[in-house]
Amino acid sequence: MKRPAPKHRPSPRSSEPRTAPRTAPRTAEVIIAEVGARGDGIAAFEGTKVFVPLTVPGDRVRVAVKDAANAKGEGLRSDLLEILEPGPGRAAPPCAHFGACGGCTVQHMEDAAYAAWKVGLVQGALARVGLGDAPMEPLSRTPPGARRRARFAALKRGRRVWFGFNERLSHRLADLTECPVLLSRLFALAEPLRGLLLSVLPDGGGCDVIATDLEGGIDLVLVGPRSLDRAARERLVVFGEDCGVARISWQADDRGTPEPIAHRRPVAVSFDGLPVTPPPGAFLQASAEGEAALVAAVLANVGEPKRVADLFAGLGTFAVPLARRAAVHAVEGDAPALAALNKAAGALRLTTERRDLFENPLTAKELARFDAVVFDPPRAGAAAQAQALAGSKVPRVVAVSCNPATFARDARTLADGGYMLSRVYPVDQFLWSAHVEVVGVFSRP
Template identity: 80%
Template sequence: MTRPTKRPLPKRRPQPTAEPRTLEATVTEVGARGDGIASVGGLRLFVPLTVPGDRVRVRVRDSGGEPKGEGLRAELLEILEPGPGRGTPPCAHFGTCGGCTLQHMDDAAYAAWKVGLVRGALARVGLGDAPMAPLSRTPPAARRRARFAALKRGRRVWFGFNERQSHRLADLEDCPVLLPRLAALIEPLRALLLDVLPDGGGCDVIATDLEGGIDLVLVGPRSLDRAARERLVAFNEAAVARISWQADDRGSPEPIAHRRPVAVRFAGHPVTPPPGAFLQASAEGEAALVAAVLETVGEARRVADLFAGLGTFAVPLAQRSAVHAVEGDSPALAALAKEVGGLRLTTERRDLFENPLTAKELARFDAVVFDPPRAGAAAQAQALAGSKVPLVVGVSCNPATFARDARTLVDGGYALERVHPVDQFLWSAHVELVGVFKR
């Protein structure tokens, strides 16, 4: 038997690369990702670092003038005439570093845009008329948790955040968003990683400011030799309380040095977080979220806290209610369960994406708080919509998925009574919120 011969594939002709065009345009709005939006000759352009009213000259590369997807990305060449909402960026790295996208907006325009993000997401699902509380603001130099990237080339380490829409690193000298204690670690960490990383090697560094000192987790060096471990053990004992290492994001942190106890306090109650554990980005942002939740839940006797994490809401709620905290992350739940002495607090390990609490299970609660990751809680929202719980409080870091889940709850008979926007990620395109639903 002869084998069939493979027909050769036809050779594809190389497509000509479109020459970039230079255009003039006027920015009319700022989109959900922080880019200015302009229209020229039927083209919708996304222009970074611009505000409404800016008249700009931009460079655009397309394939014959037809928009791709929602529009075309344009490179800002020159601001011909500034718009009324333009301000002076406080950071020398702004425009290169991708950590902030909106430092060029003045304060009033920036605050209005953040509220508009929430309002716009709700409007797209028919809930744009929901009552809105004033925006809670987080000040500069308040960020207590950050994930840096580092890359070694020869005798130099680039250390900072990725450039805007790029894998290249913006080499930081300072950062006006970070707590001063974290910003002060930038240069010492750069020097440390010069000795720890191999040439061409990189890693991420998760740094969290905790009671007791800074918690560091190195993610990415595939292995640590004895000399590297010794350098980590000796690193900055005055500021750093705990250092861990893991080969990649799928691994578990391995302790390298644990010099003294660390904790985060919720309503004065200390919880020891696992290395690199999720924590609200700032104490001020956390306080605003907790205040909105507590005010809404009031004196409800039995409360479920879903996606409870370390207990950001469960512990304060347990000062006056019986709380059942449900969380899928085992180390976080173990940290919370270890510290529940004296609180009316029970815990349950459960994957709420795959196995949400059912309407029958929810029936015993007077109020439910849910605070899912950015993907939202579609399955749990559906179960809540079919329940008889009189009060539901949704906490979210993503207005789009919150709006989707809110629509589910409203279709199930709830009314969205109030929304509290919280600006915790300063000068970024992210905004958090608390939504109040009642039957």
């Protein structure tokens, strides 16, 4: 059966490639030299480089060379046609969907090579800003079956619902029968959700489903059915009962606010033993293991401060454990997340502030009252805040990041302001993807 190419909000999927090839593909034989930051193999080709998905260093492969890999014309994209001679670091992918599903990019790498590649992503980003000598801790690992949060996509065509993740570089859906990355109880909802969405979605319609494993049960947010009539709402309630889902919310589009539809049981996530009730769809570190590694790195390196600022604090992943040791000021842009943290904080020495830290970072004067600052921005990084920190006298800064490139940019800013990057912790909580988290420890000599 042909995969569908639907058009719907908020994630329209079509069978069109993202960029139309400028010329017809031609075949070539190349040898992979390294794996790049997005997980594609890289080979030299006619004075430039060609990116080849699903390859490892040493692979001799036949490829269909396509168009420029990016707007700057740095290299060419290609499709892998045939592995003529495999390189030494290959492994059998554990998932039947690997290659088609865009959720994972590197299941075909032998484990030691995979771990070295992840550390190399952090090292390479730091080297590009002249900080490649920073001492690097070993990679913290997250096992398969541990991811507690996922955003699935779903699409209904006739009597069938496709449910899974987008295919690689495509808006088409990979209809998943397994996912070794996710907690099994999270993926166990895929089949029941297909049944539910068959009755809730219109033909040709789609939605996204954000699923989070919380204390109390699974929390679901349906993003995208434009409207939900009374019968559909009732079906969601029955689904919650039948499948033991703790909370179900609905959000008409990406910019909307989730509306609770069924709330069967209290939900919480505990930070250092303190239960916080996340608003539907709130940010949470992707795995308990990843979160533990990040928190351990922060606590081990924050020193013994009296007053700490936790910037981009979210629900309090770092603020709560820090507040057991010091007075903490948690700053965050998302009002519902901050309200949840405030409500849970009780007797903790914790103050909170809602603030846009891109537009209005804490100034050097405001920072002067803190002995330590922790910051954990989204992928875009914290350019403005790093600039303000660079002009401050805060003795210790611990930066957490999910993007080595913006982490390195902000690290350079701090280094130019006189900070020394004394330790780097790479943390792998997005197993088999090209993502890696970083914790960097900065102090004034």
